[in-house]
Amino acid sequence: MEQVSRFGAVELADFPPDLRERVSVIAERAGFVPNVFRGLARRPAELRAFLDYHDALMDSDEGLSRAERELIVVATSSANHCTYCIVAHGAILRIRARDPEIADRVAGNPWAAELNPRHRAIVDLALVIATRSAELTEHDLAGARAAGLSDDEIWDVGAITALFAMSNRLAHLMDLRPNAEFFTMGRAPR
Amino acid sequence: MEQVSRFGAVELADFPPDLRERVSVIAERAGFVPNVFRGLARRPAELRAFLDYHDALMDSDEGLSRAERELIVVATSSANHCTYCIVAHGAILRIRARDPEIADRVAGNPWAAELNPRHRAIVDLALVIATRSAELTEHDLAGARAAGLSDDEIWDVGAITALFAMSNRLAHLMDLRPNAEFFTMGRAPR
Amino acid sequence: MEQVSRFGAVELADFPPDLRERVSVIAERAGFVPNVFRGLARRPAELRAFLDYHDALMDSDEGLSRAERELIVVATSSANHCTYCIVAHGAILRIRARDPEIADRVAGNPWAAELNPRHRAIVDLALVIATRSAELTEHDLAGARAAGLSDDEIWDVGAITALFAMSNRLAHLMDLRPNAEFFTMGRAPR
Amino acid sequence: MEQVSRFGAVELADFPPDLRERVSVIAERAGFVPNVFRGLARRPAELRAFLDYHDALMDSDEGLSRAERELIVVATSSANHCTYCIVAHGAILRIRARDPEIADRVAGNPWAAELNPRHRAIVDLALVIATRSAELTEHDLAGARAAGLSDDEIWDVGAITALFAMSNRLAHLMDLRPNAEFFTMGRAPR
């Protein structure tokens, strides 16, 4: 059996009941248990907080669409060179955006991938916060506002980028491997 | 009244009841409401997950001591140039380590601050994960293990570093200002 | 019709006869004309030299295998964030290595992707030459030699990395877009 | 007795007479002998030149105020991660600026610390010269001039930054430790 995490993996059957139930819902929808849950389950309290944070920021179409949220994840995970997040969220982005090429184009070069002006502004702001957040200034926020982003949308861009600054590092810590299914999901042209 | 966050601040009285109760406990112990909570309360679900994640990783003396956990926060927040986290967790570090100089010495230069070999190994590993986690290799982990760190302690180093990679970026997003009290806490020599 | 290059594209029918013949062979094998040729054909003499250089280094199984040569291209193009080369040579790598995941794993994080020791040594040397070649020392070459690489293989690693240091910059200059076909080639598991 | 410098320290009594007299004046005012003098006294001719250079640039309120001069030192020493200069000149900055928080705020994040426009322009110019002086252009100087800085003030910003580019490296060379007194000076609110 292939490695999931360098610190081992927990089988879904061995999760605490609340987490088993919660992750089972995701697994049924996906058809498999994403490896990040089996790796993080080594620490149930941390997995619980991780899921809560994730759901608070990623499961919404208010302001930013779900596809835009995944766009931020793929762009910043590429800047951080996190294979798990690029591959897993790249799959979700392809599906949410109904575009089989978008994930590879954004992961290839998030700084220059062709995007509409709103998406370019979202990704530009996310990249500043991912790679040199100490230098974030009102000038960067003004760029986002000029593209029409509200304060709540700017918060979402920043908070999602921050959440995956954490996730990317957890994945690197675990040397986490993407499930085989993620590599091919959403690649059929629509 | 001084700025707390560029996106405004919520008064404790206006928090949802569960968060008000939870943050009140912290505020009573500290003597003031740390600004991070008033800034994040704009988003109760995110603040809830933040507190859960924080408590899961920072409120324990199993493996890493509480002082060692704060040491990681100060060192990596310095590498990320996050004033709020350096000042607030610097105060906690001074108290936990019973050392009025440690926070300024580690924040000044986390790469070379004089530390005992265990603490140096903890900080060295944390700095790799904070600043270039894609390059993390077994070689880095071997250095940590040679200093006596267990897998669980290595996980804690990595997970705390990851949590504050997020926190530092949230603080930069909010342009979060430290409460005046943090600057002077724990500075009297013991 | 979608953009090929920001400087326009030449139709195969309008290539000089020698180049039309040469690229036609490639196009027939692939089933389409890779966009790099249509973009570079703006300058026939440069395209001719490009093809010659490419063939001299990439069309050989002596020393380095063809799959190993593509591995170098994907790893260094990821370090350089070149979408065209990652996507196009990622497709070729999947086919040559008979591995549907290898390209995404190496492009995601070339520094830490799990590879056998020979491939890790090849990629490590290539990354030094791609990103900080002025600092290349005998120490780096010794690492490659310890993994069993001959002088001729080390030359190939360096020369292929150098060729794609050029190609990546040409692709960025042109804002070159990968053909749709490349995104899905070689993704079926074997 | 604690380490002053990795190359040892000279007692004030053992200084050459002219330096003993000169440093005694500083020591009487401060209440202690700053460690930098005891470390540099290993080389009297260098210490003499250091003091002369320091006095020529730091002991003046013409153009830049003394507090502004210390602001430059703290900001650039933070960019260079020099603990001695951050802690020692942070103390002086707190006193000169009559602000118990300014040093920790500027050292925490010199790029984004809230400052009035004149001080922001001073720090922005200083950071360019500290970290990437080869790229200094008329564009940077124009920013400083737009904030009202004269040529003489611009010279002072640059020359003070240059002097502490030297001092920071000397402190790193010596692994110089700040005197305990510096950590707490000027922290009482006014």
Next chain:
Amino acid sequence: MEQVSRFGAVELADFPPDLRERVSVIAERAGFVPNVFRGLARRPAELRAFLDYHDALMDSDEGLSRAERELIVVATSSANHCTYCIVAHGAILRIRARDPEIADRVAGNPWAAELNPRHRAIVDLALVIATRSAELTEHDLAGARAAGLSDDEIWDVGAITALFAMSNRLAHLMDLRPNAEFFTMGRAPR
């Protein structure tokens, strides 16, 4: 006899006839065989492509002058710290530009060397492509166009920069040493 390349050197007499003839023409004009040819001749097919690429881009006064082409080589080879290319093409630049100081001034600091606006725009664009081509945007091209560069001239700037991104890495791979003659060519004032 001094080292030419760490992989040895081929004598001109031992070159394949076509390459011997071609390099002889250059050697007769220069008075010596430039070491790059003796180092690359280990791989005749690669040397052939290298010469073709070089001639296609460097032997022309259409659009960019020959001196401007050499200016790009010296500026980007300095950014890449390639001694062979700085010294050899610095010599050619001195001759082509009829200026004994230009090469040392541009190699010393390509970002700030005083140049007329057209040459400054050429060098600025070349430096972006040499050092961070993934971030190349229409904004950079607009700067070049504002200085009067045509699309063909912009292509030349980019393609020459790309060619020497390759050459610099080949020189580093070979640890290639400049011929003694290059150091002094073109230094007499005109």
Next chain:
Amino acid sequence: MEQVSRFGAVELADFPPDLRERVSVIAERAGFVPNVFRGLARRPAELRAFLDYHDALMDSDEGLSRAERELIVVATSSANHCTYCIVAHGAILRIRARDPEIADRVAGNPWAAELNPRHRAIVDLALVIATRSAELTEHDLAGARAAGLSDDEIWDVGAITALFAMSNRLAHLMDLRPNAEFFTMGRAPR
């Protein structure tokens, strides 16, 4: 008349008497007044301290030879891209080392220029202090000691590097131009 410094230049006749006398001695030996003095003379007290510091560190053959001291200046000024110091001290290095190529080889690539083990250790230590002194560790010093350097020699390497960290930034501040004479001094083979 050509620019000396962007802040203007003082004629030797207008220097304060002590500085006029002191610089005249240098000028007579060189045959011209080095521009650095005419630029810095805008601030006599700073020029005086600069000359004192320079003489204390550069005018000695005790421990490090004069040529080794110049080697440090050229190597670190190249890392800092300071044209004035590379060109002026490159000339002095050629003369002191009686080697017409050494300056261009070291300035071209200080990290990999072929040097004997003692000189390589000197330059390696100097480059760490020039470019990332916060990370200087006992490990770096151990490398220098293994090459036979004494504590006094290590101090000289560090202090000369620190002095030119200052000088390079002053030259960038002034946009200081090298005198024409420096470009050609010491280029005749011995």
